[in-house]
Amino acid sequence: MVKKPSKKPAERRSAIAKTPTLADIAAEVGVTKITVSRALNTPDQLSPATLEKVRAAIKRSGYTPNLLAGSLSSNRSKLVVALVPSISGAMFTATMQQVAEHLQSHGYQLLIGQTGYDDAREDALLEAVIGRRPDGIILTGIVHSAQVRQKLRAACIPVVETWDLTPKPIDMLVGFSHPAIGKAAAEYLYKRDCRRPAIISPDDRRAKLRAEAFSAVYAAKKYAVPVVEAPAPTPMGDGRSGLATLLRDHPDIDGVFCGSDNLALGALIEAKARGITVPQQLKIIGYGDQSYGKDADPPLTSVRIDGAAIGRLAAEMLMARATGQPPRKKVVDIGFSIAERASA
Amino acid sequence: MVKKPSKKPAERRSAIAKTPTLADIAAEVGVTKITVSRALNTPDQLSPATLEKVRAAIKRSGYTPNLLAGSLSSNRSKLVVALVPSISGAMFTATMQQVAEHLQSHGYQLLIGQTGYDDAREDALLEAVIGRRPDGIILTGIVHSAQVRQKLRAACIPVVETWDLTPKPIDMLVGFSHPAIGKAAAEYLYKRDCRRPAIISPDDRRAKLRAEAFSAVYAAKKYAVPVVEAPAPTPMGDGRSGLATLLRDHPDIDGVFCGSDNLALGALIEAKARGITVPQQLKIIGYGDQSYGKDADPPLTSVRIDGAAIGRLAAEMLMARATGQPPRKKVVDIGFSIAERASA
DNA sequence: CCGGAAAATGTTACCGGTAACATTTCAGGG
DNA sequence: CCCTGAAATGTTACCGGTAACATTTTCCGG
Numbered sequence: 001m002v003k004k005p006s007k008k009p010a011e012r013r014s015a016i017a018k019t020p021t022l023a024d025i026a027a028e029v030g031v032t033k034i035t036v037s038r039a040l041n042t043p044d045q046l047s048p049a050t051l052e053k054v055r056a057a058i059k060r061s062g063y064t065p066n067l068l069a070g071s072l073s074s075n076r077s078k079l080v081v082a083l084v085p086s087i088s089g090a091m092f093t094a095t096m097q098q099v100a101e102h103l104q105s106h107g108y109q110l111l112i113g114q115t116g117y118d119d120a121r122e123d124a125l126l127e128a129v130i131g132r133r134p135d136g137i138i139l140t141g142i143v144h145s146a147q148v149r150q151k152l153r154a155a156c157i158p159v160v161e162t163w164d165l166t167p168k169p170i171d172m173l174v175g176f177s178h179p180a181i182g183k184a185a186a187e188y189l190y191k192r193d194c195r196r197p198a199i200i201s202p203d204d205r206r207a208k209l210r211a212e213a214f215s216a217v218y219a220a221k222k223y224a225v226p227v228v229e230a231p232a233p234t235p236m237g238d239g240r241s242g243l244a245t246l247l248r249d250h251p252d253i254d255g256v257f258c259g260s261d262n263l264a265l266g267a268l269i270e271a272k273a274r275g276i277t278v279p280q281q282l283k284i285i286g287y288g289d290q291s292y293g294k295d296a297d298p299p300l301t302s303v304r305i306d307g308a309a310i311g312r313l314a315a316e317m318l319m320a321r322a323t324g325q326p327p328r329k330k331v332v333d334i335g336f337s338i339a340e341r342a343s344a
Numbered sequence: 345m346v347k348k349p350s351k352k353p354a355e356r357r358s359a360i361a362k363t364p365t366l367a368d369i370a371a372e373v374g375v376t377k378i379t380v381s382r383a384l385n386t387p388d389q390l391s392p393a394t395l396e397k398v399r400a401a402i403k404r405s406g407y408t409p410n411l412l413a414g415s416l417s418s419n420r421s422k423l424v425v426a427l428v429p430s431i432s433g434a435m436f437t438a439t440m441q442q443v444a445e446h447l448q449s450h451g452y453q454l455l456i457g458q459t460g461y462d463d464a465r466e467d468a469l470l471e472a473v474i475g476r477r478p479d480g481i482i483l484t485g486i487v488h489s490a491q492v493r494q495k496l497r498a499a500c501i502p503v504v505e506t507w508d509l510t511p512k513p514i515d516m517l518v519g520f521s522h523p524a525i526g527k528a529a530a531e532y533l534y535k536r537d538c539r540r541p542a543i544i545s546p547d548d549r550r551a552k553l554r555a556e557a558f559s560a561v562y563a564a565k566k567y568a569v570p571v572v573e574a575p576a577p578t579p580m581g582d583g584r585s586g587l588a589t590l591l592r593d594h595p596d597i598d599g600v601f602c603g604s605d606n607l608a609l610g611a612l613i614e615a616k617a618r619g620i621t622v623p624q625q626l627k628i629i630g631y632g633d634q635s636y637g638k639d640a641d642p643p644l645t646s647v648r649i650d651g652a653a654i655g656r657l658a659a660e661m662l663m664a665r666a667t668g669q670p671p672r673k674k675v676v677d678i679g680f681s682i683a684e685r686a687s688a
Numbered sequence: 689c690c691g692g693a694a695a696a697t698g699t700t701a702c703c704g705g706t707a708a709c710a711t712t713t714c715a716g717g718g
Numbered sequence: 719c720c721c722t723g724a725a726a727t728g729t730t731a732c733c734g735g736t737a738a739c740a741t742t743t744t745c746c747g748g
Contacts, residue, residue, distance in 0.1 A: 018500075019498060019499055019500050020498065021703090021704055021705085022704065022705065023704075023705095031727075031728090032727075032728055032729080033704085033705075033706090034705095034706075034707095034727075034728070034729085035726090035727060035728080037705070037706065038726095038727085041706085045725080045726070045727090046725095046726070046727085047725080047726060047727090050726080050727085061498065062494045062495050062497070062498035062499075063498070064471060064474045064475050064495050064498070064499055065475055065704090065705080066416070066475060066477060066703085066704055066705065067472070067475035067476050067477075067705090068412050068415050068416045068421070068475075068476065068477055068703090068704080068705085069416050069703070069704035069705035069706085069733090070475075070704080070705050070706070071412050071705090071733095072410070072412045072413050072416055072703095072704085072705070072706090072733050072734065072735085073704080073705045073706040073707080073732080073733050074705080074706050074707075074733085075706095075733075077412070079476075081455065084431075086437070087428075087431050087436070087437050087440050087441075087456065088432075088434045088437035090432045092431070093430070093431050093432035096431050096458065097431075097458075100458060100460075109457075109469070109472045110457070110458070111425065111455040111456065111457055112431065112455065112456040112457070112458065113453075113454070113455055113456070114440065114441075114444055114454070114456065116444075125453070127408060128411070128453045130408045131408050131409055131410065131411035131414075132411050132412060132423075133410060133411075133412055150406045151406050151408050153406070154363060154364065154405065154406030154407070154408070155363050155406075155408055156362075156363050235635045235636060235639070236635070236636040236639045237635060237636070237638065237639040239639075240639050262636070265636075266636075266639055269639060269640065269641055272641070273641055291579045291580070291581060292579060292580040292581070292606070292609075292610075294581065295579070295580045295581040295583075295584050295610055295613060296613065297613055297616070297617055365733095365734055365735085366734065366735060367734075367735095375697075375698090376697075376698055376699080377734085377735075377736090378697075378698070378699085378735095378736075378737095379696085379697060379698080381735070381736065382696095382697085385736085389695080389696070389697090390695095390696070390697085391695080391696060391697090391744095394696080394697085409734090409735080410733090410734055410735065411735090412733090412734080412735085413703090413733070413734035413735035413736085414734080414735050414736070415703095415735090416703050416704065416705085416733095416734085416735070416736090417702080417703050417734080417735045417736040417737075418703085418735080418736050418737075419703075419736095
């Protein structure tokens with residue numbers, strides 16, 4: 001089978017299996033490209049007869065429109081990208097769920113990128129994402145690299161930073177204050193007569209903010225707070241071993257502020273395994289208020305963040321921007337609460 | 345401020361803030377577009393002096409290449425999309441982690457879509473994904489809609505189906521047999537003198553396959569297996585309530601096959617809360633072998649799937665295809681094992 | 689100082705859609 | 719039967735890059 005190279009590139013291509021394009025469908029039906037395009041995007045503009053023929057041809061060929069081309073031309077991608085540190089972190093699930101649902105009802109699509117608690121990697125990923133020209137970007141946490149901040153601004157893409165606060169957001173923001181949480185947790189434990197608390201914390205930036213604020217409260221009262229750090233994302237096991245370490249070095253601690261519910265649950269299991277009563281001998285407070293915390297024994301007291309609300313607001317802000325409305329507020333602090341249960 | 349519409353569209357645009365393009369950079373440096381393009385993609389081809397000037401201009405303007413345009417032109421998007429039922433399902437985390445790492449080392453990017461255990465939604469999402477013309481698609485589970493199968497084939501995009509087996513994959517496949525797992529779990533419990541087992545299972549398709557195969561083994565021995573289903577993704581609480589329901593209706597059960605480690609952990613907590621000893625009075629076996637299972641008390645026996653291996657193989661297959669090599673194998677059954685711990 | 693190969697850069701024509709404006713078709717009133 | 723405006727369809731020119739091939743520069747030995 002000799003392949004005779006012809007001059008016309010279109011012809012050369014067709015030798016190989018090629019995915020059908022608008023032009024192919026148009027030629028088959030006997031109309032022009034724009035008519036097929038309209039059949040897909042604004043079907044009301046076509047006569048029923050033409051519409052029917054075009055749809056039949058599309059179905060027959062298994063044609064799928066090339067959104068790269070469409071987006072390039074129309075300057076709208078109908079795509080929103082969200083970046084999260086970790087897929088597994090159940091924290092962000094509710095947020096993503098809400099975002100996806102809201103976007104979907106507006107005909108937008110959500111894709112998620114995993115950054116992995118690593119700034120350099122986040123920057124690289126973000127750059128690649130900007131290149132795809134999504135109609136919106138949702139970030140977990142705030143962006144620190146000046147370079148990336150500039151690129152985001154230059155790209156003119158609506159951005160929502162989330163899960164944190166900063167006086168100078170790139171664009172929009174839905175978050176809450178991590179130091180405020182550390183402070184509130186400390187006061188919560190202090191009020192319940194905790195005098196020798198400790199911290200088990202993931203080593204990511206936001207968790208550290210909470211831990212530092214917690215320590216600061218006790219430091220002001222002249223108590224030093226021992227800290228154990230574990231690499232994020234923290235599995236339950238780190239909570240067990242973390243508590244074990246703390247008890248070895250500081251056998252008299254009477255409370256633990258855990259930087260995640262995973263850690264808290266691990267600490268709980270370790271305490272029970274050692275016959276330490278919770279909350280009598282040891283108070284445990286988690287962060288995130290995951291559903292499984294309620295099902296622990298005793299149920300876990302935890303800092304509650306309304307992740308779904310973050311998602312809903314972020315999506316609404318983006319969609320408002322997409323429809324050209326000026327956003328009511330560019331920055332929202334959704335706050336937090338402490339879900340008081342039996343463990344502290 | 346009267347805006348005088350000029351004839352040239354480029355000029356009209358520039359009234360509004362516009363994101364810089366290759367042409368802008370090129371004009372600024374005094375070269376042509378292709379030279380700038382080369383500075384980004386094949387810098388070796390340029391003289392050091394030119395390269396330096398171009399890079400300076402790029403940095404100054406905060407330019408980010410429009411990958412839509414690049415992909416459209418070159419017919420390569422350097423993008424792989426993976427679809428998972430749920431972001432939170434820790435099961436797929438290891439897989440995604442591996443995929444992302446392998447792809448990254450080849451200069452590819454991974455974006456994740458969430459389908460939500462819903463076939464209709466998966467189809468819609470998949471169609472939108474095909475439209476973005478990624479260089480590869482990784483699916484969790486196998487595709488059932490004939491329509492979508494045709495579109496995937498027509499689009500000529502390499503596809504890897506995972507976490508399941510089928511005699512007729514669309515393209516490539518890395519998975520294992522769910523019925524085999526149900527069978528193995530049943531035999532495992534039977535061998536340990538379990539005669540009145542029950543099942544707590546998520547209601548997704550693959551979990552049902554496992555449950556049915558489990559029941560079939562016992563049915564062959566004339567034992568009926570009671571089943572409680574919970575909507576996926578299953579939180580720990582469903583394990584607690586699931587076991588409670590089972591014990592109410594069948595107080596004499598002596599083993600539970602749980603469709604996820606979450607469910608198993610919940611069942612474990614419920615059993616302990618009721619003073620039922622595990623494994624003496626009740627054997628519990630999970631599925632997924634999540635890290636937290638090891639840290640439970642007693643440690644959880646669980647069906648182990650090497651999710652990381654699935655990710656690694658899927659990524660390797662895609663990259664091999666991208667570099668034009670014919671894949672060694674198009675279908676891989678990676679099997680499973682039962683991680684034997686104290687709970688069963 | 690010249691020829692010629694290699695290195696550096698440029699030209700042209702697309703990729704597959706959509707926007708904006710132009711043209712044709714058709715129904716109904718005068 | 720013509721006119722008119724709305725409905726249906728077409729034309730042209732892009733969107734912002736890259737492939738393929740063409741041309742100019744540079745560098746080197748003879």
